[in-house]
Amino acid sequence: xxxxxxxxxxxxxxxxxxxxxxxxxxxxxxxxxxxxxxxxxxxxxxxxxxxxxxxxxxxxxxxxxxxxxxxxxxxxxxxxxxxxxxxxxxxxxxxxxxxxxxxxxxxxxxxxxxxxxxxxxxxxxxxxxxxxxxxxxxxxxxxxxxxxxxxxxxxxxxxxxxxxxxxxxxxxxxxxxxxxxxxxxxxxxxxxxxxxxxxxxxxxxxxxxxxxxxxx
Amino acid sequence: xxxxxxxxxxxxxxxxxxxxxxxxxxxxxxxxxxxxxxxxxxxxxxxxxxxxxxxxxxxxxxxxxxxxxxxxxxxxxxxxxxxxxxxxxxxxxxxxxxxxxxxxxxxxxxxxxxxxxxxxxxxxxxxxxxxxxxxxxxxxxxxxxxxxxxxxxxxxxxxxxxxxxxxxxxxxxxxxxxxxxxxxxxxxxxxxxxxxxxxxxxxxxxxxxxxxxxxxxxxxxxxxxxxxxxxxxxxxxxxxxxxxxxxxxxxxxxxxxxxxxxxxxxxxxxxxxxxxxxxxxxxxxxxxxxxxxxxxxxxxxxxxxxxxxxxxxxxxxxxxxxxxxxxxxxxxxxxxxxxxxxxxxxxxxxxxxxxxxxxxxxxxxxxxx
Numbered sequence: 395x396x397x398x399x400x401x402x403x404x405x406x407x408x409x410x411x412x413x414x415x416x417x418x419x420x421x422x423x424x425x426x427x428x429x430x431x432x433x434x435x436x437x438x439x440x441x442x443x444x445x446x447x448x449x450x451x452x453x454x455x456x457x458x459x460x461x462x463x464x465x466x467x468x469x470x471x472x473x474x475x476x477x478x479x480x481x482x483x484x485x486x487x488x489x490x491x492x493x494x495x496x497x498x499x500x501x502x503x504x505x506x507x508x509x510x511x512x513x514x515x516x517x518x519x520x521x522x523x524x525x526x527x528x529x530x531x532x533x534x535x536x537x538x539x540x541x542x543x544x545x546x547x548x549x550x551x552x553x554x555x556x557x558x559x560x561x562x563x564x565x566x567x568x569x570x571x572x573x574x575x576x577x578x579x580x581x582x583x584x585x586x587x588x589x590x591x592x593x594x595x596x597x598x599x600x601x602x603x604x605x606x607x608x609x610x
Numbered sequence: 611x612x613x614x615x616x617x618x619x620x621x622x623x624x625x626x627x628x629x630x631x632x633x634x635x636x637x638x639x640x641x642x643x644x645x646x647x648x649x650x651x652x653x654x655x656x657x658x659x660x661x662x663x664x665x666x667x668x669x670x671x672x673x674x675x676x677x678x679x680x681x682x683x684x685x686x687x688x689x690x691x692x693x694x695x696x697x698x699x700x701x702x703x704x705x706x707x708x709x710x711x712x713x714x715x716x717x718x719x720x721x722x723x724x725x726x727x728x729x730x731x732x733x734x735x736x737x738x739x740x741x742x743x744x745x746x747x748x749x750x751x752x753x754x755x756x757x758x759x760x761x762x763x764x765x766x767x768x769x770x771x772x773x774x775x776x777x778x779x780x781x782x783x784x785x786x787x788x789x790x791x792x793x794x795x796x797x798x799x800x801x802x803x804x805x806x807x808x809x810x811x812x813x814x815x816x817x818x819x820x821x822x823x824x825x826x827x828x829x830x831x832x833x834x835x836x837x838x839x840x841x842x843x844x845x846x847x848x849x850x851x852x853x854x855x856x857x858x859x860x861x862x863x864x865x866x867x868x869x870x871x872x873x874x875x876x877x878x879x880x881x882x883x884x885x886x887x888x889x890x891x892x893x894x895x896x897x898x899x900x901x902x903x904x905x906x907x908x909x910x911x912x913x914x915x916x917x918x919x920x921x922x923x924x925x926x927x928x929x930x931x932x933x934x935x936x937x938x939x940x941x942x943x944x945x946x947x948x949x950x951x952x953x954x955x956x957x958x959x960x961x962x963x964x965x966x967x968x969x970x971x972x973x974x975x976x977x978x979x
Contacts, residue, residue: 398977452971
């Protein structure tokens with residue numbers, strides 16, 4: 395049954411909806427309970443299902459909504475991705491800005507709703523959530539991280555089947571396989587500080603998130 | 611079919627607009643957000659000649675005064691129709707509707723009375739003590755349909771009431787008013803209204819349709835009949851109808867069958883008698899189990915399309931709107947299809963969910979209420 399959530403984040407997939415709460419909680423925000431989280435995350439099982447003008451405008455009309463954020467991956471075409479998400483948002487947000495700010499979009503709609511967009515990894519570069527996560531690999535772990543990337547490339551040359559756009563995913567899971575304990579899932583790796591959620595490189599996103607949802 | 615509706619200074623709305631109306635419209639919103647008032651506005655705009663509608667609406671809300679002292683009988687306390695519950699010379703409320711190819715409106719305002727001799731005779735003012743010693747004001751009701759307009763002026767009493775006895779004297783004679791409007795309140799129709807509506811359709815193809823509708827709740831029902839003779843009629847009771855069940859030899863009074871059957875009977879009788887007109891239903895889910903709601907919507911929607919009835923219904927119920935989503939279609943949303951309108955206090959217009967958005971909202975768990 396539908397519940398009223400004043401603050402909602404739309405994401406592409408399950409992975410996003412698991413990682414974000416851990417990342418934000420590690421940055422000093424109590425995420426709340428499963429039933430009443432500070433930000434309710436709805437995942438869409440893919441970009442195409444999310445960038446539908448009727449979906450975004452229906453989300454914007456949800457009862458009791460105050461803030462709606464959208465987090466998508468840039469993938470291999472950041473400019474095109476921004477244009478498509480912008481076009482899909484126009485029905486609900488007719489005055490959405492032309493350009494995506496480097497620090498993420500925070501826009502107050504005419505009806506008072508706060509509307510935000512973040513494009514992983516950094517609103518500019520190609521990539522995805524996993525690209526962003528490579529930024530927060532602890533500084534002391536760089537040698538191993540270099541090695542993980544080299545090995546992944548080599549595996550590719552030996553017939554490993556992953557596609558090029560998923561290179562960052564292959565890299566980070568390879569690296570995770572060699573941690574203690576080995577092979578944690580990404581959101582667990584954040585909780586257990588295998589990844590460093592307080593890394594300076596994560597702060598731009600965290601600042602956007604806190605500002606959009608007015609979290610202190 | 612109404613495409614949009616705008617109201618000014620009517621009841622709790624200073625200004626309010628319903629846009630993008632479809633053939634089937636569900637109004638949702640918190641208590642006291644004005645959903646029922648919107649149904650009333652549509653009813654006043656679209657209803658049959660005469661002011662019976664106004665009387666029914668106001669009496670059902672208890673908005674009348676009894677003037678014992680002057681022996682004046684009952685008066686409608688018309689100030690409650692106006693925003694802020696107060697009237698003075700110059701007060702005015704309006705309801706505007708836009709259809710495919712014409713506009714229609716009803717405007718009601720208060721003005722200082724300057725009665726002509728004809729009017730004085732018409733309303734017997736000279737014999738009416740009330741109007742000799744009161745500040746004489748009158749209520750002007752003006753209808754506009756396309757380019758035709760009509761206007762009636764009615765005297766108000768010293769309490770600013772509209773005496774019942776004047777209401778019957780007003781008959782609209784516009785040709786445009788062939789369409790019928792049916793209003794089903796939260797407490798359903800009265801049995802005398804139901805019998806009257808049933809009489810309209812008995813032995814027509816629509817009678818079969820009523821049986822089919824009742825079978826969605828109770829598959830054993832084979833036939834329904836009205837028994838109009840007096841012993842069976844008590845005002846306010848679920849009486850006046852009997853049904854035959856497949857597994858029973860004797861006929862069963864419909865009152866034995868539970869609220870769902872009564873509600874369904876009321877809804878179907880109302881809609882088949884609203885052909886080419888408007889059906890208004892307050893709290894449409896009343897008496898219906900959630901499992902019956904999809905069937906109810908299917909019936910209402912199919913019939914609305916078949917008989918060209920524009921439907922406006924209200925609900926508080928979550929199952930009610932999500933079961934409406936089950937008959938809405940993402941692939942083939944009809945342009946004049948199904949809408950949900952959320953009414954929020956102090957907003958100038960409703961939040962509209964189109965047919966496709968209703969389906970999306972139900973699938974994604976987006977709360978529309």
